[in-house]
């Protein structure tokens with residue numbers, strides 16, 4: 001992220017959320033609260049990873065406390081099955097619109113960028129609304145919006161689907177849901193997770209209460225955190241305090257943007273436009289109830305139904321790439337022998353090096369190492 | 373893509389607001405916001421859609437919560 005983008009994240013009172021003196025006090029507090037055993041905290045948000053890495057917050061963590069990025073990069077977790085369908089549609093002549101981050105993610109044979117180099121009409125958009133605009137200005141062409149992203153992004157797609165889009169517009173939905181992914185991680189026998197730092201902006205939509213089933217069922221603390229350095233440290237302090245006291249509750253450390261019930265209007269849009277379905281996550285596999293499929297009533301705008309294209313499951317990661325382990329918090333980027341040597345943002349081997357929020361890409365750009 | 377940014381509303385026209393995004397003018401759709409928006413409001417914007425209204429006073433509230441945590445932990449420790 002460029003520094004101007006970093007500025008955009010500014011809250012009206014940014015300075016106080018980056019106060020280095022307060023950060024040091026938080027570091028002391030964290031070490032007082034840390035249990036004597038190793039602790040693995042998983043967050044699922046690229047923006048959290050950027051805050052943590054860019055500001056070197058891992059160096060403030062007590063010995064034994066790890067914070068890892070799980071499946072938090074929507075681009076990285078998009079299955080090659082879905083990506084291959086998008087590539088195929090583009091090759092067959094539709095105008096394929098998608099977010100910029102998606103362009104270079106490797107598919108089974110081609111990325112969207114490579115397909116474009118071979119003549120396919122692939123366009124980057126900043127918003128689902130822009131894709132509709134492309135359809136309106138090209139009425140004789142089919143325009144497909146390849147929609148990726150979690151609960152934060154899906155309401156935008158829902159809004160355009162419900163706003164009588166033109167007949168030559170359709171959506172290929174690869175939208176995914178975070179709480180089912182957290183449950184799936186808890187069910188992995190070899191990944192022991194002690195707590196979740198829940199993503200602030202996803203939680204803006206779904207509300208902090210949405211994590212209760214996960215917290216209760218798996219007896220794991222879930223704390224919703226904001227994105228300034230002190231927001232993250234505060235959330236981590238609440239997590240460690242819960243672990244110390246043997247509690248496993250949902251706490252909201254980002255009250256200035258997240259309500260317990262979330263954004264109910266956005267939730268309505270989601271339930272009107274989509275139905276919950278199983279979805280395939282790269283590196284993880286199929287997670288029941290973790291995806292959003294376009295509902296029956298909007299079938300004319302569903303690219304899957306309209307074009308009847310289906311992807312085949314092949315290899316999801318290149319040989320040697322550890323993305324699959326990174327996406328389930330089993331490994332960190334430096335565990336991969338290709339990291340920074342063969343695999344760099346200019347010539348990425350796996351999706352985690354492509355998405356600007358992928359762990360490998362963030363660590364490469366901001367130089368993060370575990371426990372600096 | 374998890375990125376959402378605060379922006380200040382400078383005009384509202386139906387379900388679209390013109391916002392000041394760190395000095396740049398941008399358009400934000402208001403479909404996903406179940407409340408009325410006025411000029412001067414702060415919104416959290418993600419991929420062209422407002423997803424939440426922000427109250428700048430809440431920032432003060434968060435800082436107060438930080439203090440509270442320190443105060444209550446200091447009490448717990450001898």
Ligand code: SF4
Pocket residue numbers: 320321322323326333336337338339340343344348349350351352353354360
């Ligand atoms: S460094 Fe590259 S090859 Fe290694 S895990 Fe990350 S994306 Fe995959």
